[in-house]
Amino acid sequence: xxxxxxxxxxxxxxxxxxxxxxxxxxxxxxxxxxxxxxxxxxxxxxxxxxxxxxxxxxxxxxxxxxxxxxxxxxxxxxxxxxxxxxxxxxxxxxxxxxxxxxxxxxxxxxxxxxxxxxxxxxxxxxxxxxxxxxxxxxxxxxxxxxxxxxxxxxxxxxxxxxxxxxxxxxxxxxxxxxxxxxxxxxxxxxxxxxxxxxxxxxxxxxxxxxxxxxxxxxxxxxxxxxxxxxxxxxxxxxxxxxxxxxxxxxxxxxxxxxxxxxxxxxxxxxxxxxxxxxxxxxxxxxxxxxxxxxxxxxxxxxxxxxxxxxxxxxxxxxxxxxxxxxx
Numbered sequence: 001x002x003x004x005x006x007x008x009x010x011x012x013x014x015x016x017x018x019x020x021x022x023x024x025x026x027x028x029x030x031x032x033x034x035x036x037x038x039x040x041x042x043x044x045x046x047x048x049x050x051x052x053x054x055x056x057x058x059x060x061x062x063x064x065x066x067x068x069x070x071x072x073x074x075x076x077x078x079x080x081x082x083x084x085x086x087x088x089x090x091x092x093x094x095x096x097x098x099x100x101x102x103x104x105x106x107x108x109x110x111x112x113x114x115x116x117x118x119x120x121x122x123x124x125x126x127x128x129x130x131x132x133x134x135x136x137x138x139x140x141x142x143x144x145x146x147x148x149x150x151x152x153x154x155x156x157x158x159x160x161x162x163x164x165x166x167x168x169x170x171x172x173x174x175x176x177x178x179x180x181x182x183x184x185x186x187x188x189x190x191x192x193x194x195x196x197x198x199x200x201x202x203x204x205x206x207x208x209x210x211x212x213x214x215x216x217x218x219x220x221x222x223x224x225x226x227x228x229x230x231x232x233x234x235x236x237x238x239x240x241x242x243x244x245x246x247x248x249x250x251x252x253x254x255x256x257x258x259x260x261x262x263x264x265x266x267x268x269x270x271x272x273x274x275x276x277x278x279x280x281x282x283x284x285x286x287x288x289x290x291x292x293x294x295x296x297x298x299x300x301x302x303x304x305x306x307x308x309x310x311x312x313x314x315x316x317x318x319x320x321x322x323x324x325x326x327x
Contacts, residue, residue: 016297017295017297017299017300017305017307017315017319018307019299019300019305019306019307020306020307020308020313023304023306024299026273026275026276026277026299026300026301027189027277027301028301029273029275029299029300029301029302029304029305029306030193030276030277030278030301030302030303030304031301032304032306033084033085033303033304033306033314034083034084042062042081042087042090042091043062044060044061044062044081045060045061045062045064046058046059046060046061047059047060047061049103049129049130049133051126051129052129053115054114054115055106055113055114055115056106056113056114057103057104057105057106057109057113057126057130058104058109058110058111059101059102059103059104059130060081060101060102060104060109061099061100061101062090062091062093062094062099062100062101062102063094063098063099063100064099064101065099066099066138066141068097068098068099068141069097069098069099069141069142069143069144069167069324070098070099070100070101070134070138070141070142070143070144071090071093071098071099071100071101071143071144071145071146071324072100072101072103072127072130072131072134072143072144072145072146073086073089073090073100073101073102073103073145073146073147073148073151074102074103074105074127074145074146074147074148074151074152074154074155075102075104075105075108075148075149075150075151076148076149076150076151076152076173076303077149077150077197077201078108078197078200078201078204079108079148079149079150079151080104080108080109080110081102081104081109085148085303085316086102086148088314088316088317089146089316089317089320090102092317092318092320092321093320093321093324096321096325098144098324101134103126103127103130105118105119105123105126105151106118106119106126107119107204107208112207112208112211116208116212116214116217116242117242117243118204118208118242120239120243120251120255121150121153121154121175121178121255121256122153122154122157122251122254122255122256122257123154123243123255124154124157124158124161124162127154127155127158128158128162131143131145131164131166135165142167143165143166143167144166144167144168144169144170144324144327145159145166145168145169145170146169146170146171146172146320147169147170147171147172147174148172148173148303149172149173149174149175149278149279149302149303150174150175152171152172152173152174152257153171153174153175153176153178153255153256153257154257155169155171155174155257156171156174156176156257156260156261156264156268156270157255157256157257157260159260159264159265159266159268160257160259160260160261160262160263160264161260161263163265164266166266167267167327168266168267168268168269168323168324168327169266169267169268169269170268170269170270170271170320170323170324171257171268171269171270171271172271172272172303172316173271173272173273173276173278173279173302173303174257174270174272174279174281175256175278175279175280175281176256176257176258176261176272176279176281176285177252177256177258177281178251178252178255178256179249179252179253179256180280181231181278181279181280181281182230182231182232182235182248182252183232184280185231185277185278185280186230186231186232189277190277190278190280193277193278193302194230194231195229197231198228198229198230198231198234201234201238202225202226202228202234205220205225205238206222206225209222209225214238214242217241217242218237218238218241218242219241220237220238220241224237232248235248235251235252236248239251258285261285261287261288261289261292262287262288262289263289264289264291264292265289265291266291267291267293267327268289268291268292268293269292269293269295269323270285270292270293270294270295271294271295271300271305271316271319272294272295272296273296273297273298273299273300273301273302273304273305274296274297274298274299275298275299275300275301276300276301276302277301277302278302279302284296295319303316304316305319
């Protein structure tokens with residue numbers, strides 16, 4: 001494992017990730033946690049938060065308690081409270097003395113959002129509104145942030161563009177360079193992940209066609225949605241124009257967290273696997289802020305990190321708790 005700052009090296013042996021022997025492959029690390037997890041039956045308290053533009057996001061609280069530190073969680077592309085990594089993280093944090101809340105991105109909780117736009121990798125506005133609301137309600141409480149994949153990229157951009165009184169943050173498997181990731185996920189076996197994600201995105205857009213005339217808004221016809229096969233195509237045809245970008249290249253440049261890392265002042269743990277087949281980051285980002293600690297294990301897949309023996313244990317949940325308890 002690579003740890004970015006010498007002051008953190010003393011913890012390397014203690015927290016070093018070693019994959020389960022039966023799940024040592026990057027794809028097994030990625031697929032096993034996603035496919036083999038129990039349905040979340042956590043006692044969530046659901047809150048609908050109205051945004052300044054009249055749209056809404058659904059926020060799922062677990063163990064809301066003003067006397068405990070609060071962890072705000074942001075899911076990945078197409079994720080929700082049903083995602084295994086979300087349930088595992090929130091349940092583990094709850095057992096260790098934290099109050100947690102998942103802010104769903106627009107349209108991801110199972111309820112379609114109101115406006116033609118949805119969410120994207122660099123969309124920090126909704127998260128900023130929710131974070132400010134949490135601080136307004138719970139003055140003096142320590143607040144931490146956790147983001148996964150797309151949510152991690154958004155989180156890092158947010159921290160690089162806004163000075164917030166956040167105690168600490170964790171970004172897991174972020175697609176730091178969106179253009180590079182869009183290229184790499186369109187090659188080799190990674191196209192399998194791209195295919196699944198694009199199918200889900202296309203389905204999401206088709207649902208929104210029931211309420212919005214995208215042909216009039218951005219020139220996208222309903223029958224053309226099924227023809228979209230890659231992230232470059234999807235972001236060129238839908239994401240960029242509906243969110244005010246000139247094109248996919250403009251969207252990627254503006255939204256990639258890589259360009260905002262030098263400005264982050266919040267203590268932040270960045271966890272990325274060198275063998276991640278989805279975000280495809282195989283380098284430690286240059287010009288890191290001194291506030292960022294990077295853990296860069298050779299294995300772990302995408303939001304995987306299943307360690308231990310046989311079918312293993314979820315190392316990631318333990319590492320998250322360890323970091324936050326010491327923040």
